[in-house]
Amino acid sequence: MAVQPQEAAIRRHRLFYPRPPQLGWEFRDRWRSYRPFPHPEPTPPPMPAALLERQRRAALVLLDRREDAKRWGLSSGGCLVLGLVFSWSGTAGAVARLLVVLGLVGTSIVGVRLLIARWTNSSLDGRVATAGQQVHADHERRLAAWQAAKWAHERAEQQRVNALADYSAVCLSAGCHRLDLFGGSPDSWSAFLVVHGTSLLTAGPLVVVDLTRAGVCHELAVEAGAAGVSTDVQVFRPAQLPVSDLLLGFEPEELVDLLVEAVHGRDPGAARHERLADRRTLKAVVSALGDDVSLKRIVAGLRVLANEPDHELILLPGERTRIADEVMSVENRQRAGAGIARLIDHLEPLEDLGAQAAGGRAVRLDCLVLGDAHTGSPGETLAELLVRAVSHRVSRSASGRPTSLVLAGADRLHLDHLEQLATTCRRSGVHLVLLFEHLRDAGTALAGGAVGFMRLKGHREAQAAADHVGKDHRFLVSQFTRTLGGSRTMTTGESEGWSSSSGVSATEGTSWSTGSNTGISHTTQENAPLGRGTTTRSAGSSRTTGGSRSTTTSRTTGRSGSVSRSEADGENWSDAASVQRVHEHVVDPTEFQRLDDHLMLLVEHRGGRREVRSVEFPLELLDLPRVAMTPFPDHPGLPLPAPALPLLTDGGTGAHRGAAHPYDDPEGVFRA
The missing domain is CATH 1.10.8 (Helicase, Ruva Protein; domain 3)
Structure with missing residues (x-):
């Protein structure tokens, strides 16, 4: 796809953003850092146990009083009737009067006791109902406060997560000034040098020695020149040799x-x-x-x-x-x-x-490219001469020393000379990047800093890389890079499309019920003699409390895009950008042979442990909206302290309620 001038300017601006040495980008699902609401939903508090116990006892007392009223009421009534009968007949006047008095006294006592029991039971029932209403109201206020805090937390988390990036820059750890990269192709190296080289240029002068004869530093030089960075590209062909200032x-x-x-x-x-x-x-x-x-x-x-x-x-x-x-x-x-x-x-x-070389000028980017005309022994001598001259420049005083050195095609040099170059750079504080086409037996022993692996061609090299990384590691590749490195199609013309959608929906419902029931039953055998009948009584009290609450929240986010381009040579190319899914891979020799063109596995030692990360560096990532040029925090998903919630107040007056009952909890809003 042809990049429009405005898009190219935006890319260039992002590439030359001041930052630590960047290798590429790492994909992380930003929603994995979403922090759910830490407080559980409040449950209804229990009724006062002492009050319920008093209600139960009062119900039993009322049942006893009713039983006593039936039993002693019959006796007192009988005495009263007999006394009246005797008084009417005029016989046993003293006995009649005694029976009437006993009947009246007994009936009064039984009635008073029954009235007191009924009043006590009714009073306690009213207190229990009032307490239940208060408990329910308190629970509703707590539930409303919990819901408000939960929605506020979710809105804040959505805003925070939406502000995060899907791709973040991958930089070498502090104090690491050496990267050995194995495998890959000229296209892979070219894209990597654009990303990594531009970040190095923001820190200081950069020297690139290209021994590949494929011009892998060409894209970097073009981007640097377009950005206004002073650039000098020396291609060592016979016609350009006289004007070279290499030996000045x-x-x-x-x-x-x-x-x-x-x-x-x-x-x-x-x-x-x-x-x-x-x-x-x-x-x-x-x-x-x-x-x-x-x-x-x-x-x-x-x-x-x-x-x-x-x-x-x-x-x-x-x-x-x-x-x-x-x-x-x-x-x-x-x-x-x-x-x-x-x-x-x-x-x-x-x-x-150097026969016609003029005085050298200080440049920010100096590219020394080995041409394809010198082959065999002269080409090897020229390659050694280039590296030796640059090594001498690195060892000079700080005034003419570059801050970074990239050597592409390091396979052409002997291991001893590479070690000497690495030692010189380490002593001079120069960031060194070595690009090897193959993972030689000596390559693993050479690695003295961070190590990166791109696609490897041979099984033996892939096996050595898997052994170096460790086969128990896993790595993720975003769907964007997987599609980019897969098929290539070209059609006549040029088109581009993009669509995105997102939405959040939530439903919530709450229901609650509280009730109490007291029952009394009594059975008396009617034909039994007075005072010797059979009586059965029972009393029971029950309380039911029930509630239900349901909450459903759904969030959908989608992004899709398609880009197609055409060229006269008929080569096919397709580019589909999506960051919704990732592919997980296990470190295995076959995986190193199937890595995407713009992907490498980075191995670093941090804090005494080996860390393996997948680094993606397609330039098309710069066109996506959620791509950051700075690294992720070390631990993006650490939970924050629980949000403080408002204490309950009385009727909106602003005065805190006192803890008059065991179920009052103004300081522990979510305590069960």
């Missing part, structure tokens, strides 16, 4: 050491006497050249020692004579003949290097 600033002795190491770079185990002999030869030639020392004049001097003609007349006659007669004796020249021929073979293809 080297003292003659430093240049001799540089050339010797470049010639013997691919063979660190070369005989010590050969290296010493080559250094002695080059020093003798350089000393004979005076102050005008260049690689072309050095090669011309070597030809003089080898008795070869100087058709270009590069040296002055006096210089030729001095080199031929005074630098070496005939015997030494014959003994060093093989070494002189070796030096000519390695350096002659590069003799034009």
Whole structure:
């Protein structure tokens, strides 16, 4: 998809946002940090136990009084009737009067006791009903306060989570200044260098040495130049060699050491006497050249020692004579003949290097790119020369030293030389990034800082990477990167579409009921003699309290997009952006062979433990709205302190109720 100028400017602005060295982005589901409301729903408090017990006892007393009224009422009534009968008949007047008095007294006593029991029971029933209403009202107020606090918490959490990003920057841990990256392709490295290189440029000067012959730093140079960053790209092809300033600033002795190491770079185990002999030869030639020392004049001097003609007349006659007669004796020249021929073979293809170089200028981004014209031994010598020259620049004073160095195609250099480069960068405080196409046996031993793995081509390399990471680890890949690295389709024309939807719905209902019941039953055998009948009585009291509450909350969020582009070559490409799902993978050799083009596994040691993260770096992520250029907090899901809730008040007057009953709890709103 062709990027519009405005979109490209927005991308560039985000890429050059000042930040720590960024490797890419990490996907995290922001809703996993959602903190649910910490307080449980309040339950109805119990009725006062003492009051319920008094109600139960009063009901039993009333039952007893009714039983006594039936039993003693019959006796008292009988006495009263007999006394009246005797009084009417005029017989046993004293007995009649006694029976009437006993009947009246007994009936009065039974009636008074029954009335007192009924009044006590009715009074307690009213108090229980009043207490139940108060408990229910208190519970409703607590429930309303809980619901208000819950909704406020959920709204605040939704706003907080909606403000979070789906993708956040992945940066190296503090104090880590070394990254070794294995696997990948030129396209993968190019995208990675754009993301990582722009973050390095915000911190200071950056030097990129590209030995891949694929121009992986081209995109970085284009973005830097468009952003106004001073950039210099030197492509080392035969036609560009004369204007290169690679060797500017080297003292003659430093240049001799540089050339010797470049010639013997691919063979660190070369005989010590050969290296010493080559250094002695080059020093003798350089000393004979005076102050005008260049690689072309050095090669011309070597030809003089080898008795070869100087058709270009590069040296002055006096210089030729001095080199031929005074630098070496005939015997030494014959003994060093093989070494002189070796030096000519390695350096002659590069003799034009720096022949027309002007004074070097300070730039923010310096790209040194190995061209595809030099192959075989000259190409290897030039690669070694590039790295040695940059290593010397790193070891210089802080005024001309870069803050970061990227070496792409580190496979072309020997392990010993890479270790020397890493040591130089570590001592100078320079951030070093090494990009290896293959995971060699020495690669794992070389890794001295953070290690990244892109797609590996061979099973043995994938097996070594899985062993290094640990097969018990899992990693996540967002659906966006999975789709981007999968199919490629192209159609004629250009189109783009995007849609998003979100919604929240909630339903809630509450019901509550409280009731009490008291029952009394009595059975008397009618035909039994007075005072000897059969009586059965029972009393019971029951209270029921029930409630139900249901809450349903649903949240839906969706995002989808599609982009298509067309090119004349007919290559197919499709790009679908979605951050709703992730793919989980287990570390396995086959997974390293199937990694997406713009994905790497980063392995770091933090706090004594190994940490594995999946890092995605497609530039299309910069077009998504929820992509941050800063890292996530270390623990984004830590719960915050529980929100404080309002205390209950009396009828909205603002005065706190006193704890008059066991169910009053003004300080513990959610206490059961």
